[in-house]
Amino acid sequence: MSAIPRLHSSPPQPSKKRKNVSDDEAEDKPRKIAALGTSDGKPLRNLGVNKATTSGPKRALPVAKPNSVGNGTNNFPKPLTRPKEPLLTSGARSRTRGTSAPPTSAPAARPSATTTTTTRPATRSTSRPPVTGSSRGLVSKPPGNLSTIDERRFLELQHQVTTLHSQHQDLCSQVHTSTLTTQATSDELAATQRRHRKEISELEADLRKKERESRELAEDLRLARDDLNRERETNGVLKSTLSQQSTTQVALNAQISTLQSQITMYQSQISDQTSSLSGLRYDAEHQEAELVRLREEAEEHERIRRRLHNMVMELKGNIRVFARVRPLIANEIAAEEAEANMTFPGSLDNTDIVLSSSTASAMGNERIETHNFSFDRVFDRSSTQSEIFAEVSQLAQSCTDGYNVCIFAYGQTGSGKSWTMEGGPAPDDRGMIPRAVDQVFRDTEQLASKGWSYVIEGQFLEIYNESISDLLSSSNIASSSATKHDIKHDPKTHSTSVTGLTVQTLTSASQVFSLLSLANSRRKTAATMMNERSSRSHSVFTLRIIGTNSRTGEQCRGSLNLVDLAGSERMSASSGVKATEGRDERVKETKSINKSLSSLGDVIAALGEKGNSGNPDAHVPYRNSKLTYLLQYSLSGNSKTLMILNLSPLAAHLSESLTSLRFATKVNNTTIGTAKKQTR
């Protein structure tokens, strides 16, 4: 805006002139007022000037007529008022020109301020009426009818009029000068305005351009602000992340310093331990030698243990006999069957059983007989399976040491043989077979730490009417019974095998249990087909255990035979079958059973005699029955044999119980030599 000139600035010359004019007017005003009034200050209208001049030439005081100035037709001076400021508009300028400015030709004749006084008479003579001449005439000669006072008064007024005329001329000259000055100023102002308009239009164009630029800048600014806000948000996120990272870093630094101090501590410990390591190494070598020595010692202890265990078993007798009386079962209780009179004296060692029976004499008197029996252990009606196995477990352990072991269950039908050997499904009711199998697998696992590894094989057969059936065969029991099975002995290894019999390699006790249940289901099928065949047959479950010691190279071969014998009742007791066909079959069965059981007794008796005579070549009739021939190596002096005599609690079975007790006593009194370990 500095380029815009100030509207009120004007060239110095005209301004100075105008100022001079104003100053002159300011100086002239009091004089003019004073000149127009009387000496005592009264206004001129109170004077009788017009009245006085009515009679003379008409010369009125000049009255301002705006449109008559400068047109040359009116010579009256302009009123004694200050000239107006010229307007800036062209209309105003034109009016100013038309009223107060002289004609355009006037500037050529316009005198300067200094020449005004010298040229005034000439100007008056050309453009104004000859006022001065008539005035002089009045001054020089007043009317003759006036008094002296009035004449003097007239002269004074005339003088005043003259003075006023003179002043009027001066004022007109000043007005003219002012008009010229105003005209110049107006032209200059117009030029300035045009220049200003041009400048304004240029400035407006600039302004529009600047506004456009401003809008663009504002848009840029808005975008930049948006960017800035986004950057601020990002910055805030980064700041919070940074503060979290800083916190984590502080924690990590603390951990690092802790770890470094620990590392320093460990390094010092390691250096300490390194120095003691050589000492420890020396100790370790010594301890290793000590360990070898201890291991050898342990193996020696194991050998001693086995020897001592065997000695204990020998002291107990190679054929041992337990007697067990079963409790009454539900149907017997319901039928209120009478119990036999059995007592168990000697509660400390549990080895005795006393049966009392009453018979009527020929004279009709009642005769009471008591029968005392003594065995290795006697178990009364309340005994449990685990109590029986506590005595049997040592035998099961012997077979892993390389001995042949044979456990018989002997007794009449229904006396509890199967219950004792196989037991019931509940864990507490499990019999000797599952418990012995468990023990064998446990022992082989424990002996593995002493260098022993074992191969265990199993077979399960049945002897019915002197023929062998395979209870583990995949074919049905009838076709299996038709297959001929021969018994073979190997005198070198003292092992027995049966031709055509299924032999399973066993790896766990659970596998054995599934085999036993398979065999039982086959026996039940056979029982349906063949009339209580299970009670009339011998079943033999055999585990063969072959051990090898990887450290000592020692080998051992043992076997465990678990035998559930057929019912031992006599012919008279089993003759209750009415049908001829069934009776013949039962007679045949009974004969077969009695033959095998009496053969068993004969073998045991012969073994006893052999032991007593000291003749190793004495004959033992093993071949008299399939059962004794099969169990040859388990009954000989090289084996350990246990007979569990099962007894019925019923009074009705007392006679059979006494027969069984007498047979068991015979066995119990037999010494069959010293068991021999089958090792190489």
Ligand SMILES: Nc1ncnc2c1ncn2[C@@H]1O[C@H](COP(=O)(O)OP(=O)(O)OP(=O)(O)O)[C@@H](O)[C@H]1O
């Ligand atoms: N100690 C016992 N506790 C409970 N019940 C028993 C016991 N002993 C045998 N029993 C039950 O007596 C009944 C006959 O037992 P078991 O079948 O074992 O006799 P067994 O001598 O094997 O007969 P068989 O010669 O006919 O096979 C079965 O019902 C059996 O559950």
